[in-house]
Structure formats: C-alpha cells, structure tokens
Amino acid sequence: MREEVSPKAVRIPVSDLHASVSDPALTSMTLLNDIAGRFPQAVSFAAGRPYEGYYLTDDLSRYLSAFEKYLAEDLAMTPEGIRRTFFQYGRTKGFIHELIARHLKLDEGLTVDPESIVVTTGCQEAMILILRALYRDDRDVVLAAMPSYVGFIGAARIVGMPVWPVREGPGGIDLEDLNRQVEAVKAQGLRPRACYVVPDFANPSGACVSVADRARLLELASRHDFLLLEDNPYSLFRSTGERPPTLKSSDDESRVVYLGSFAKTAFAGARVGYIVADQLVTVADKQESLLADHLAKLKSMTTLNTSTVAQAVVGGYLLENGCSLEGATVREAKVYRRNLHAVLAGMEARFGPGRPHHGKVAWNSPQGGMFLVVTLPFRADDEVLEYSAAEFGVLWTPMHHFYAGAGGLHQIRLSFSVLSVEEISLGLDRLARLVDDLA
Secondary structure: OOOOOOOOOOOOOHHHOOHHHHOHHHOHHHHHHHHHHHOOOOEEOOOOOOOOOOOOOHHHHHHHHHHHHHHHHOOOOOHHHHHHHHHOOOOOOOOOHHHHHHHHHHHHOOOOOHHHEEEEEHHHHHHHHHHHHHOOOOOEEEEEEEOOOHHHHHHHHHHOOOEEEEEEEOOEEOHHHHHHHHHHHHHOOOEEEEEEEOOOOOOOOOOOOOHHHHHHHHHHHHHHOOEEEEEOOOOOOEOOOOOOOOOHHHOOOOOEEEEEEOHHHHHHHHOEEEEEOOOEEEOOOOOEEEHHHHHHHHHHOOOOOOOHHHHHHHHHHHHHOOOOHHHHOHHHHHHHHHHHHHHHHHHHHHHOOOOOOEOOEEEOOOOEOOEEEEEOOOOOOHHHHHHHHHHHOEEOEEHHHHHOOOOOOOEEEEEOOOOOHHHHHHHHHHHHHHHHHHO
C-alpha cells in the first residue's frame, strides 16, 4: 500500500520527461507481468521464458567452482587475482569472452577474435549499445521486420532511433520489401544504418529465413551498404532438419553484428548476453580499432561492467559443457519440440476441419523455437487479454505490441516454452471457450 504523498511533493508532468517513458511500446512487458501477478491461476501462454524444469540451485555453486578452477589452472591466476575477479569491478568488455569464442566456433562454425566480443547485461543492453553507437543524428534509421521483438523496438525508442518497418512473410523478412524500404529511406534523404533480423524462429512469429534468402540478405546489405544486426536466441531449438548457418558465419565483409544471449540456453536470471562487433572503425589519422572497443566505451558509462559473479556462473556452465550450448541444451530442446507438437496438435483438434470455428481461427506452424501466432475473428487487444484472464483463466500476448501499435490487432502470440503438455491442453481448452464467447 502506498504511503500518503505530501501535497508539497514535486509533481513532474509526463510531458517533461523523455517520450520513451510513456511510449506504449515500453509497456508490454510490465503489462504482462501485472496481469500474470493478478491472475496466478491462469494458464500463461504469455511468458517467453526458458523451460525451468531442470534448474537446480546446487548447480550454481558447482559452476562457480568450475570457473574458479579454470582461472587457477588454465589462466594461472593467483588466489588474490581470483578473489578480485569474483568480487571487484571487472573488465568492461567482460572476462568470459574467450569461452564465448570457443562456443561460437563449436556450435556455429564462427571464428571470431575474442577481443571483438563485449559481454553485456543481457542481450537488451547489447541492442541499446549498438543502436546508440549507430544513431548519429536524425537522418539515421534502423530497419526491422514487423512484427518485431518488443525489446528491440523499446531499445530503439529509448535511444530515439526511428524503426523503419519491413514486411515479414512466412519465410521471415520479405527481401523484396526490404529493398523497397531501403530505397524509400534513401529517397527521403535518410540513412539506413542497419537492419535487425532474427533468422531462426523469430519472436514473435516463429518465422525462419531460408539458406538462399540468407545469402540474398547479405548481398542486399552489401549493395546498399548497411549493417545486419543478427539476433540468435532460438536456433538451437529446431524441431526438424539441420540448422542453417548463421548470417555471421557466411559474412565475408564484417557486415553482420552478432547479438547473443545465455537467457534461453543457460538461464535468464544471470542476465548475461554479448555482442560480436568485429567491424573496423577508422579515425582521422588512419588508425583502426574494433567497433567492440567503442561499444565498451558506451558500456563503461552505463553498466560499467557485466556482473562478475553472473559471468563466472555462465563461464562455469560453459566449461562444464565443453563450451557447447548445443550439447548443454539437449533436454530443453526436446521439451520445446514436445510442446510445439502439443500446441499444433491441440490447435488442430479445437479449430481444425469439422470444428465450430474452422476457417475463422488460423495459426502458423513454426519448425522450432518457442512461439506461434494465432489469428482470431475478433479484436485481441489488452482489454480482451484482461477479460481472457479474468473470465477464462488463460493468458497470451496481444500481437499489436510487436507492431509498435500499428497492426496485429486480431492476432495473439502463444509461447509454449514453460508449460507441460497437460497445461497446454488446459490452456487451449480455455482459449477455445474464449473464442466461443467472442467470435
């Protein structure tokens, strides 16, 4: 309960604050957390969290011990150096960069200079740092497929950088429309600095870019001279077939800035992400330095350094698994495959041929990841979400948040990562009753 506020207390008009604080794009995560807190018994298809059934608190101390052993034996650190590493401020660029480079070599076929890696406080910080660096003045824009991850939209709003929308199709970002939009940006005297893409099982759509389109995307970025911001949280969770190469692994021009995170592979609570920024930055005297070094300058004035303890835990996790996240997440990947099958089969059973709302309710069929999109025959906004939670006990995410409020009003995102098969079935039963009520 809030204490009574003095009538003399300063009141700040929201109009006197930066526009981002009242931007609807920045409210989606707090909205979902609020509704989930008020309806704890609801089945939630809203949370994009990783599966937590295999988490053990005892693992944390073991990971810390593994990293301490690595510092002592592999890096020949003294006890004083180890103690300082754990307890003091750390290197701004991070100190698990060598282990991240090993992981990228093993799992993604990427050979990167460890010094081109900046370890960040979650991937969210990585997005803010790169956008802040690229946004020089009001002529600069970043392109992104719509719908797009709300965290990226929010990062751009905080920085003040306009997001120029590009159409997304079943195969991910529409490259013909991207070409049109880049030309439109230039025609208005603006600069297309970068394009944000999630090639594998994008959040929220679950779309995946084909190998051929990945090559075309790199060629288009080269031809129009902009960077690609490749975000890759979900590629390890493919249900069928071989994993296609990352954009970065096919990038021979250093055109791709690679965004990574341990939120979905290790655990989200560590808040450890990273950015691979191996682009060369030139200065007036012809000296060259890594873009990563300049991002580190920005980081030194924001978070200073990523939590040393969190890095140590993630470092120990990597060491224990031979630096292979693909090997470390076999059990979790199996859960996501099981749950994706359960959701798709459940949607078919409730809304497929012969069912009352067949033809009115549609959904896509991703080949992996944690999300799919459902199209409904009624407006599915925040007000309807509240009604769904209160009257039917089921939560989902309104898709209009992923369009920055400019679309998706009849669509919802279903996340299935943290649910059991039984919970999925119960949640879909409740969703079907909501559709019966509103369709």
